[in-house]
Structures are given as C-alpha cells and as structure tokens.
Amino acid sequence: MRTLILTGLMMCLCASAWAGNSGPKGKKNDNNETPPMFLLGTNQGLHQMVYWTNLAEPQLDEEYPEFYEDSHKEWAFQEMFRKNASKYTRLIGEDQIRDVRYVDELLLNPDGNELFPGELHGRNDIPSPGARYAIQGKVYEDDLPGIVVVTDDYLASHKLLTVEAVSWEDEYPPMPSAVIKKMEDKYGMKAERSVKAYTIGKRYTYGIIQFAGEYVAGTKNKQYDGKSALALEIITDGDKVYSYPVEGWYDPEYGSTWNADDGGEYCVSYIAAAFDGPQGPEFCYVHWAPESATTGMFSIQKGELVRQQYAVYHCLIDEETPIWKKDITEMKRQYVAEDPHENEDVELTKWTHVYIDYEGEQIWISDEAEENGAFFNRENDEWKLITTVRAGLQPSFSKSNDGDNYLMLSGHSGGPSYYYEVFKLKGGKVVETFTAIYVYGEPYSCALNGEEISNELGEDYLEAVPEPMEPFIYWQEINP
Known part of the structure; x- marks a missing residue:
C-alpha cells in the first residue's frame, strides 16, 4: 500500500544536482554528458532507467524561489540522459559486460495519463516513467545481472574494476581500527558502529562509520532547531582514508536516524560497479534504505571523497496493483x-x-x-x-x-x-x-x-x- 508520496519539496531537499565530474581545470571529462546510469525498474520484460522528476521544465515559483535552482538542475540532468539514452549499450554486473539495446520511453499509464516519477515499485507490473532497455542474448525476467549501464565511449576510456562483497550475509566485519581511530581524531567523535562492505579492484575498500551522539558541528538541521547525527562514507586506498560526511537527525531520547525506518543504523551503500578512468577511480552506488533509494557516484577529487547524487526514489512496499x-x-x-x-x-x-x-x-x-x-x-x-x-x-x-x-x-x-x-x-x-x-x-x-x-x-x-x-x-x- 502506498504510504508516502514524494513531493517536489522532498526531492529538492534530498537530491543534489549533477554538477559534472570536471576533473582538473582545462581537461574535458568524457562522461560529462554520459555518466554511468542505473536500471532499477522492470516493465513487461524490459529493464528500465526510472525517471526521477517531471518531464516539464520547472518554472520559477515566486512563493518558493529557493527550490528553483535545484529542481531545474535535476530536470536538466534527466533531460541530458533522455537525449543520450540510445548511447547506453553496455550493462555492467557481476564484473561482466553485457550488451543492451535502448527500446523506447514509457511515459503514460494504460489509461493514457502521465506516470508519476521518482517511484520504485515492489510489483514489477506497476509502470513507472523511464527509458526501457532489452538485454541482448539470454532473457532475464526478474533477476537483472547488474544495474549499471554505460556507453561505448565511457567503457573505452575506463577500466572495469572487480567489486567483491566482504560478506553476503547481514553480518559484516568492522572497518580496520586504524581507519576508525583516524576518523575519530578528524571529527572529534566516538565511533559506535562501522562496516567494511566491499573490496574494489583488489586495491580499494568501501565501508561506513557511524558516530555516537550529537554532531555539534553539524549545520543541516539548525534551521529546524534540530540536532545532527554523523555518519561517514569511507573509501580507503592503502593507508589513505577518504571520507564523505552524511548528516542525519539526532534525538537524545531516540538516538540517530538518516533514513525512514533505518532503525538508527546508517545504511551501507551498494557498490554496483567501479571503474578506473582518466580522472581516477569512480564508484557507482545505490544507497538503499527501507523506504527510499538514491543513486550516484563516488570519486576522489583533490584528495577528497566526492559524492555526486543523481536521483532520489521512493520505494513503495506492499502497494496495490493499479486498476486500469x-x-x-x-x-x-x-x-x-x-x-x-x-x-x-x-x-x-x-x-x-x-x-x-x-x-x-x-x-x-x-x-x-x-x-x-x-x-x-x-x-x-x-x-x-x-x-x-x-x-x-x-x-x-x-x-x-x-x-x-x-x-x-x-x-x-x-x-x-x-x-x-x-x-x-x-x-x-x-x-x-x-x-x-x-x-x-x-x-x-x-x-x-x-x-x-x-x-x-x-x-x-x-x-x-x-x-x-x-x-x-x-x-x-x-x-x-
């Protein structure tokens, strides 16, 4: 049953715009307009890049002008993908490359009305708007062997890296103690939980660290008279540790939370594919939470871990099949x-x-x-x-x-x-x-x-x- 509808306000608050992975000044990056993208939906045996915002170009709302810039960037990024949708011909999964073919766009429901964007449905027969692709060769009805799609040009300039989960069960080992200590010193907080989730290219490690208590230096929730919690997305490269801070909400009575129904534990991102390219390593992620999913890419730029968020989706659970x-x-x-x-x-x-x-x-x-x-x-x-x-x-x-x-x-x-x-x-x-x-x-x-x-x-x-x-x-x- 539908429990929530993503409003434009939530989308603007949650989704940061694609700014382009420009790399060093003066060098043109070959994935400015065709970055790796994600197939997260299934419809009528085809696999789908689900759209996350409306097709119509956003207009400036004089009552809420502060949301215009972010919403327009979201729309522009989606339009950039739509323009280049047919160029995505390779599916990455299980450290393998398969051929895919762009089929069409699904924009209307069977009644002829425009589909609502930004929703991932628990039932595959419920349509979402987006671009549809067919996997060449073997037919995959439900279990898609990978979700990241790239262009030939991108693949020609980027080496595919192996991604190995540290554990396929719910229990993951913690991050190395030296990494935890370094981050505790950097942020002045005590870690209460850490997860080592993936080794990548036999060189990098991905995981998370979650800190206890209030993140006093946080700014995200100040305007709402709230307190912040802090978790870190971590990439290590030998002795080098790169961190990306993610602020959540902190309540002295109920503890920390970052996503709806996360049970007070920051969710580990799923590294769907990774590449080494002209500007360094790039890690394609999906951040699954109980009621939401975000897609994007981690990269290392000027010694910092950068997270470029593509889209925010609402995950609909136990919903009814629409009656047409x-x-x-x-x-x-x-x-x-x-x-x-x-x-x-x-x-x-x-x-x-x-x-x-x-x-x-x-x-x-x-x-x-x-x-x-x-x-x-x-x-x-x-x-x-x-x-x-x-x-x-x-x-x-x-x-x-x-x-x-x-x-x-x-x-x-x-x-x-x-x-x-x-x-x-x-x-x-x-x-x-x-x-x-x-x-x-x-x-x-x-x-x-x-x-x-x-x-x-x-x-x-x-x-x-x-x-x-x-x-x-x-x-x-x-x-x-």
Whole structure:
C-alpha cells in the first residue's frame, strides 16, 4: 500500500544536482554528458532507467524561489540522459559486460495519463516513467545481472574494476581500527558502529562509520532547531582514508536516524560497479534504505571523497496493483457473461480492494446500492471471477489461525430457505468452494467443490468458518 508520496519539496531537499565530474581545470571529462546510469525498474520484460522528476521544465515559483535552482538542475540532468539514452549499450554486473539495446520511453499509464516519477515499485507490473532497455542474448525476467549501464565511449576510456562483497550475509566485519581511530581524531567523535562492505579492484575498500551522539558541528538541521547525527562514507586506498560526511537527525531520547525506518543504523551503500578512468577511480552506488533509494557516484577529487547524487526514489512496499480502465472493462464482461439475463442491465459504478488473502489481490465491483456486483481474484496477472453478488446476499470476510482466508455470501433465497456460498483462498488462489441451502434453519443440501456432501459434513464445514471480521472498504468510482 502506498504510504508516502514524494513531493517536489522532498526531492529538492534530498537530491543534489549533477554538477559534472570536471576533473582538473582545462581537461574535458568524457562522461560529462554520459555518466554511468542505473536500471532499477522492470516493465513487461524490459529493464528500465526510472525517471526521477517531471518531464516539464520547472518554472520559477515566486512563493518558493529557493527550490528553483535545484529542481531545474535535476530536470536538466534527466533531460541530458533522455537525449543520450540510445548511447547506453553496455550493462555492467557481476564484473561482466553485457550488451543492451535502448527500446523506447514509457511515459503514460494504460489509461493514457502521465506516470508519476521518482517511484520504485515492489510489483514489477506497476509502470513507472523511464527509458526501457532489452538485454541482448539470454532473457532475464526478474533477476537483472547488474544495474549499471554505460556507453561505448565511457567503457573505452575506463577500466572495469572487480567489486567483491566482504560478506553476503547481514553480518559484516568492522572497518580496520586504524581507519576508525583516524576518523575519530578528524571529527572529534566516538565511533559506535562501522562496516567494511566491499573490496574494489583488489586495491580499494568501501565501508561506513557511524558516530555516537550529537554532531555539534553539524549545520543541516539548525534551521529546524534540530540536532545532527554523523555518519561517514569511507573509501580507503592503502593507508589513505577518504571520507564523505552524511548528516542525519539526532534525538537524545531516540538516538540517530538518516533514513525512514533505518532503525538508527546508517545504511551501507551498494557498490554496483567501479571503474578506473582518466580522472581516477569512480564508484557507482545505490544507497538503499527501507523506504527510499538514491543513486550516484563516488570519486576522489583533490584528495577528497566526492559524492555526486543523481536521483532520489521512493520505494513503495506492499502497494496495490493499479486498476486500469481495461481491467474494469474485463470485469464487467465477465460479470455479464456469468448470467446475461440477470446482469446485463446492472450498472456497476464502483470498486474497491478487499483484503481477503494478503498473498494475492481481490477486487469487489458493485452497483451504487451495494446489492449487485462481483468479486475477482488476480491470478497469473489476470482478473478471474470468484463469484457474483445479487440482491439479498451479504458478503463477509474471515481468516483462520492456520492461514486460511474466507469470502462468504449469505442471505435469504426465498421462503424459509437461506443460502450460503463460501470460498476459501490461500496462496493467492481460490482453493475450495462450499455451498449450502438451509430450510427452517436446518441444512437441506450441501456441496464441496461441486460435489454433493452429507448435510452433517456441510453443517460441520459451515460451523468451522471463522467469525467474520470488519473489512476495510474504500470505494472508488468507475469513471466512464
């Protein structure tokens, strides 16, 4: 479920602009306009450079003029990539080089509306705006063998360096004590945590150091009357230690934080690829945090570690698959086809997600009075009819302790008879169907998965269905 929308304000605060890795004065760098970029999305079997800001050029807002410069630089960097998108023909991953081909841009959703930028979706079938690429040769549906893409010109002037994780588990060794001591002396603080994460090119080491307490010299949060925390991104080269300070928030009661839900621990960056070029080493990173991701490059310039941030993304977790007009059209078709005589004249006006089985997705589509409609389950990327609802039947939802989930329809079916229809869902699928007719409160006929069963077994089955729970229903109108 979407928990947050990145606003332009957050993007301006979080994303520093690409200034170009210009190197020594008078020397033109060959990656000014085609730096390494990142494929972080997947759409319809293609891999995607997800856009991080709007396509329209930002205009000066007289009410918030302080954000214009940063937002315009973000946009200009994105436009620079869009102009050169077809030049990116090499994918770097697992210390190997694979061929990729630019396919197209995805800018609109299936309803024809502009897609919202700056979002990485947990579900691959949810579209994001961006440039799409196809990997040549072997097909990779989900597990992309690398995320960094470069141009032929860049690769011709840069040597690919091996990147080796120190540990593939959650436990990493600390940085060497000499490195920690040097940084403690430099910043006048005590380290409370350090991580040695990667060795690069059998020469460099990447890791982080996190300091305890308040970073008194910090300036980031002063304007908000806040206190700063401090962590360091570290690159070592033999005895040389290069550090990039990252300010977070410090609270005397709750401790330090840099990213939402980071649990008070500064997240280690993922070194996706590294190169040695005319201006020295360049380390392509993705800084994953629980609800966000940033991409960019570390480089060493004039004896300092420089971090050039490309883009900021919001990571959407447990979100619902959007319902497009074509989905509604298909649901209506199935609803009418189930009983054309009864359903053809019913006007379905609204729909809602219903959380019956969290391993799948279910939709309830209904008329305005919530008397007629249907339930659908998403299987293999298609919406399949579970059952239709007619006037007099009341839906209810329940869950058992062993992971079974139930949709029940029940109501009077004429005279003294009462009708029950139960669907058990598990693992995202309907695994069992039960029906029963009761007359004067006693079972009259019962069936399980279409096969008649005894009234005694039917009564036991119905009694075993858990008590209904209060559903969360948020109706959305079906637009013409």
